[in-house]
Amino acid sequence: MPKFKSKLPDVGTSIFSVMSKMAQEHSAINLSQGFPDFEVSGDLIRLVNKYMSNGFNQYAPMPGIPALREQIASMLKYRFNYLADPETEITITSGATEALFNTITALVAPDDEVILFDPAYDSYDPVIRLCGGVPVHLTLKQPDFSINWDEVEKNVTARTRMIMINTPHNPTGSVLTGEDMRRLDKIAMKHPDLLILSDEVYEHIIFDNFTHASVLRYPALADQSIAVFSFGKTFHATGWKVGYVVAPAGIMAEIRKLHQFVTFSVNTAVQLAIAEFLKTESNYTQLPAFYQQKRDLFLNQIKDSGFTAIPCHGTYFQSLSYKNLSDRPDTEMAEYLTKTHSIASIPISAFYKNRRDDKLLRFCFAKSEETIEKAARILCRI
CATH class of the missing domain: 3.90.1150.10 (Aspartate Aminotransferase, domain 1)
Incomplete structure (x- = not known):
């Protein structure tokens, strides 16, 4: 060997x-x-079958089917009052894992520091290190697995390129609140070159009258943020591996440079089916x-x-x-x-x-x- x-x-x-x-x-x-x-959902399965039977079985456009990106933009406006340009600020990916990989690889350079919070999903750290970045592991406070924002501020240095957050949180089920986002917003405003990568794949699976605190709800914070989502989690179809990423156009252009060489595009019929399925809001x-x-x-x-x-x-x-x-x-x-x-x-x-x-x-x-x-x-x- x-x-x-x-x-x-x-x-x-x-x-x-x-x-x-x-x-x-x-x-x-x-x-x-x-x-x-x-x-x-049987309705979603039938939609996939319809589009496959109607011949939609070849490559989709690299950023994703326009109808799906437009429907996502409509959903983001409805849920977060966030106006995303479907042409330049939304990309369909092969699951959230690809979106996270592309984002970190495109934006983290050798010796850049990335702050993340343990316990953390196991793909974060290896990808940072693959890029030559330096993971800075901070520990969530028990028993509620919350973030100590004073500790975060102390760990932001001239080399800090990115802070990664995850809400709702895997593995603990904790959620960030509006107050958490306001603290994060203040940190981002002090460091205009800092990026926030927000893993929000469980956005719809939230309980006890909590509201999902997406980075996209906060306009100034959104300007420095990349948000990652998963249709696999939302529609009980993890094996389909369909997610999407939302970011300002300049950042998205860099992410797409990676996406085009990692998967290029995602299953065409499934994208078209999801676009139609999303039109009924009760489906999510x-x-x-x-x-x-x-x-x-x-x-x-x-x-x-x-x-x-x-x-x-x-x-x-x-x-x-x-x-x-x-x-x-x-x-x-x-x-x-x-x-x-x-x-x-x-x-x-x-x-x-x-x-x-x-x-x-x-x-x-x-x-x-x-x-x-x-x-x-x-x-x-x-």
Whole structure:
């Protein structure tokens, strides 16, 4: 085998792949990887089929189908009062992961610092390092997993190129508020060359009367921000890998330089189907109630278990503490539950750079009622 130097020598297989494989091997209920086990809307499936049957099976335009970008622009105006030019400020990507990759790769240069918050989604840090950037890991404050903005200000230096935020937050389910955005806005105003990369893929999955605090709601902040979204999360179709990114035209031009060489374009028929599906607002406005019902069912079913629920106000993940049950490390506990009790989860330490272990596991409740109730019965027996 030819010799070569790995660019990511300390990166192995994603914990999501590891736990899903283990779940399959042990016939476990898979609450680890974040995908629904219920069907995509039949109306949306029929729309995809319609456009495929009508011959829309070749390359889409590189930035995305115009009809979809125009519909997104209409939705952004309706939801955030944000006026985006669909021609120059919206790009359709192969999922949010590609949007994040393209944005970081296009805008972070060697030795640039990028502030991110642990526990953080596991793709952020490796991409920053691939670009020669320097990840600056700050830790969210427990028990509510909030951001210490005074600490953020102290860590912004002349080398800070970007701050990455994620709301609603994976893995903890915490959400940023209007006050958080005002603090971030003040920091951005002090540093006009600073960029904000906002991962908002769970924008519609938010509970308890919280409002999604998108960077796009704040005009001055939006001028320095890139916001990333996911139709896969919104429409229970994670395998379709369709997302989009919104940014000022000058920034978007740089992101598209990467996009054209990474995937170039995204499935044509699916884009056209989503564009038509978005015209009915209830296809996405009902999501908070839909998923809150699932979260509440899960919490109610495990209330007599030995696990303690961490407050979750968004996403379709619920973190549970097992401190009352075991002193095993969380990775060992996740393996034990999968192999011995046939239920798979994700250890939260996997989201920390320093592998901090607070005896927390993440469970996905984007499942049918039958799956949730079956999983809860297992957890209550442990």
